[in-house]
Amino acid sequence: MKVKRVLRRLGISALALLGLLLVVGVYQFLSFGRAAASVYDVEPLQIVATNDSAALERGRHLAESIGGCLGCHGPDLGGALVEDIGPIGLMHAPNITTGGAGADYSDGELARAIRHGIDSDGRSLLYMPTPEYNWWPDDDLIAVVSFVRSMPPVQSVNDAATVRPLGKLLNQFGVMQLLSAQTVEHDAAPEAVPAPEPTARYGAFIARGCIGCHGEQMSGGRIPGAPSSLAIPANLTAHDSGLGSWTKADFVTTLQTGVRPDGRRLDPFMPIGSTQAMNEIEMDALWAYLRSVEPLEFGNR
Numbered sequence: 675m676k677v678k679r680v681l682r683r684l685g686i687s688a689l690a691l692l693g694l695l696l697v698v699g700v701y702q703f704l705s706f707g708r709a710a711a712s713v714y715d716v717e718p719l720q721i722v723a724t725n726d727s728a729a730l731e732r733g734r735h736l737a738e739s740i741g742g743c744l745g746c747h748g749p750d751l752g753g754a755l756v757e758d759i760g761p762i763g764l765m766h767a768p769n770i771t772t773g774g775a776g777a778d779y780s781d782g783e784l785a786r787a788i789r790h791g792i793d794s795d796g797r798s799l800l801y802m803p804t805p806e807y808n809w810w811p812d813d814d815l816i817a818v819v820s821f822v823r824s825m826p827p828v829q830s831v832n833d834a835a836t837v838r839p840l841g842k843l844l845n846q847f848g849v850m851q852l853l854s855a856q857t858v859e860h861d862a863a864p865e866a867v868p869a870p871e872p873t874a875r876y877g878a879f880i881a882r883g884c885i886g887c888h889g890e891q892m893s894g895g896r897i898p899g900a901p902s903s904l905a906i907p908a909n910l911t912a913h914d915s916g917l918g919s920w921t922k923a924d925f926v927t928t929l930q931t932g933v934r935p936d937g938r939r940l941d942p943f944m945p946i947g948s949t950q951a952m953n954e955i956e957m958d959a960l961w962a963y964l965r966s967v968e969p970l971e972f973g974n975r
Contacts, residue, residue, distance in 0.1 A: 791854025889975025
């Protein structure tokens with residue numbers, strides 16, 4: 675009889691715990707919906723596109739390289755499926771030409787989307803890696819917006835990006851950040867960004883594009899919450915488990931070819947198209963920064 679009572683109590687406790695977890699899950703699920711529907715009090719930026727050739731060329735370079743715009747939105751910016759990450763969601767970049775969603779944005783709203791992760795209605799974008807380039811100075815924002823506006827309109831209708839139940843829970847528990855507007859401080863003062871230079875100081879800004887995958891410590895490891903099918907990012911520090919034995923020439927060649935010094939190809943998840951488009955200053959700066967960070971064992975992120 676005592677055994678039965680113990681088992682009964684354990685069963686009741688397990689049901690109570692399950693019920694509590696269900697309540698917490700539903701609450702967080704609904705909280706994500708409220709957060710996604712929130713309207714941010716951030717005005718469009720005072721930025722207007724230009725036809726200046728130098729600005730257009732700079733914008734094209736940023737979009738092709740450290741901005742990664744073409745890697746996600748497609749070579750014609752007409753939208754593309756970036757990644758289906760299973761129970762987390764569907765990463766689908768929209769058509770940002772004037773033939774698609776781009777027509778819904780003013781130049782200032784497009785600049786706000788880049789710097790603040792906010793859409794034309796004032797709500798958060800999904801999956802936009804805003805911290806990777808919200809440091810861009812106004813001149814670079816003007817350049818990118820001008821380049822986007824210069825692209826021919828693409829007449830296409832794309833699937834919308836979606837966050838599935840697990841993704842919503844992971845976002846609310848802080849494991850993943852899928853609501854772009856939640857990833858930056860909207861009232862922060864503009865950062866002092868140096869002119870492009872082959873230094874660790876400038877490389878630290880470029881390296882922000884690596885953090886989402888390789889971690890803030892640049893030591894790689896599985897991305898928290900990511901499905902097992904997703905590539906495991908490498909260690910970029912000078913530790914023996916990372917790039918300790920690499921030379922700068924090894925690093926540059928890998929970014930340009932997608933092939934490691936040992937002959938292994940990088941996983942397709944690595945945006946090799948963007949790294950190939952980086953110029954010498956950007957590659958030198960990124961290498962200088964990676965050599966300046968603390969060497970850590972693989973997986974410390």
